[in-house]
Amino acid sequence: MHGSNSHTLVDHLFRYEAGKMVAVLVRMLGVGHLEEAEDLVHEAFYQALHTWPYNGVPVEPAAWLMQVAKRRAVDWIRKKQVRDAHQSRLIKSLHTQVPPPGPSLPDELHDQQLQLFFATCHPSLTGEDQIALTLKIASGFGIHEIASALLTQEETIRKRIYRARKALQENQVVMAIPTGKELTSRLQVVLKVFYLLFNEGYQASHPDWVIRQELCAEAMRLTHLVWEHPRTRRGESAALMALMSYHASRLSSRSTEDQVLILLADQDRKSWSQTLIRQGHYFLHQAMNFKPISVYHLEAAISGQHCIAPSLAETDWSRILHLYEVMEEVQPSPVLRLNKVVVLLQMDRHQEAHRMLTLLEVEPAMHQHHYYYAVKAEYHQSLSEYESARMALEQALLCTSHPSSTRLYIEKLKRLNSFR
């Protein structure tokens, strides 16, 4: 019996390797054969499941898996060659590239992973299809794991993935890292998908704490792969890493065990992860070495200010207000102005807050937006106008169906009633 006979594996090794292996195989087979690539990768895992318990884990489990997957891909190509003789030229070139199957060079592998991100986050796919396909292909999640993570039916996820694969085929998407201006715009899409993925975990809506943590960790893992690649080592990649690190540092203090959101003011700051905050500082520092300043830079800087403040009252609100103002120049939005109102209230600048709230009231995006009424309630409460605050909160309740926000507003209403 060869092998080390050891029975230990790194946590999530298979899931992490799945993304790499699919990246390499899609490169060999073409994006049109994404599904076949996934199947072949799965076969390699099954072969491991069938043999490792008896022989022990190989000394280099990841290399073993990659080698088996590649060998199966070469077999698949050979069989396909028999089927379509006209592709024989392609096979020859493939043979000079891959035999004998061995581990890829780390750089080459990294390229292929990145190419896969650009494919699964292709702009021809809708946002939700990009997320589903990225989780399936780049992260190695199973259909029901994705459905459970996104609180969606398995059938819906299956449809999304089917639609996404078809779109990649129809648009004849190739495995490549874009160049020039296209790289800049395509990278934005990739990062946005990762940020959405992170938010899926960061929202307190998911009942399973472990799944939420895993989604956030996965989004950070993928973003870090982007940051580490020389072609996409850019300010916004680092800034997004910083933003995710800061947010993640507060993840566990953000909601109670039964998923009620805890407001910043009520969070136990001692439970924030100092390691992740330091990681945030590191990446924000890295991000500042690049131009131009992206929205992620500013969002990260704001989140970082909250992380370093010893208490809500001791937060550097004027610095945060300034960051919001810069952000408004880069990417103005009503929600952003609403956030500014919150900051103004913290600084006791009620008149300005009132002026902005009045202006925002007529914004179509704010119409029936529960967050608007929640902030309005804050405003009235800070002026001890409890009746108006109550009315605004009731309005907020009418405008949301989200369980955790609903519970939060009911909690606030209860507190207000104590002022009666």
Add this chain to the structure above:
Amino acid sequence: MKEFMFIFIGADYQELGLSPEEIQNLMGKWFAWIDELKAKDLYIEGRPLFPVAKTLRGPSAVVTDGPFTETKDIVGGYFIVKASSLDEAAQLAQGFPDFHLGGSVEVREVMQM
């Protein structure tokens, strides 16, 4: 101590549609079971079998593909373990991780020659 063979008959893993994470978790259960048998010094050996097979039967030894004609279940591998009785061996086989996937274990005493 007598010797017993565990013959693992299971549904094809490939048809179960497990995710990479689930495959790794399942493997972890196999590891835990074998490690436990080894820790008690009851494990002698074990080997996996390839799923591909040919069966020869009849007076003229007709060759057919596949181990069984009537069922899709395949023998995935075997263990040889030490136990004092068939009942005790069956007790040890409770640790087999694939019951929930439709797998089964046949426990047979190996004759000492």
